[in-house]
Amino acid sequence: MDADELDWNHTLREQWDFHWNHQVRARLDGLTDEEYFWSPVPDAWSVRPRGSSTAPVQAGAGDFTLDYAFPQPVPAPFTTIAWRLGHVIVGVLAMRNAAHFGAPATSYDTWEYAGRAATALDQLEVQLDRWLAGVRGLGEAGLQVPVGAKEPYPEASTADLVLHIHRELIHHLSEVCLLRDLYLHTNGATL
Numbered sequence: 001m002d003a004d005e006l007d008w009n010h011t012l013r014e015q016w017d018f019h020w021n022h023q024v025r026a027r028l029d030g031l032t033d034e035e036y037f038w039s040p041v042p043d044a045w046s047v048r049p050r051g052s053s054t055a056p057v058q059a060g061a062g063d064f065t066l067d068y069a070f071p072q073p074v075p076a077p078f079t080t081i082a083w084r085l086g087h088v089i090v091g092v093l094a095m096r097n098a099a100h101f102g103a104p105a106t107s108y109d110t111w112e113y114a115g116r117a118a119t120a121l122d123q124l125e126v127q128l129d130r131w132l133a134g135v136r137g138l139g140e141a142g143l144q145v146p147v148g149a150k151e152p153y154p155e156a157s158t159a160d161l162v163l164h165i166h167r168e169l170i171h172h173l174s175e176v177c178l179l180r181d182l183y184l185h186t187n188g189a190t191l
Contacts, residue, residue: 101134
């Protein structure tokens, strides 16, 4: 098969689909609220009930907020599973779904962060489904279009954005899986 016959749209979607279906999704099953909020170190950033954070910025529109600071401290604080899922759901997926695929506008400040692990996983699946449907709808030609002013590198192709988002998903959700392993081995729990 030569490059002219390759279905790049399918290949890019399959990159994430395979990782999700064979490496990540099953690892998230049974995520408990205790794991979701657990911090192996003091002063980690997390998702917290409104008004209970001491972080310089508490982003969010609902009963829970996401800890943050701008500019970020160096080194950046450790982050919990709740924080990492919030980042993936909002900053990696929902904001891109809004900018590129017609989903409702959102931001870290306007998002209603999940106060339960199951709710966060539901939000993640909704945003992933929107993302993959949006990418599918691009077809081959849409992957070649520059992303424009909606992104930090406006001249980059939409295919570049898709690859970037998939790297972000693989990276951050692997961190979530590692934190689950650490929780399990630190607390003597069994799955």
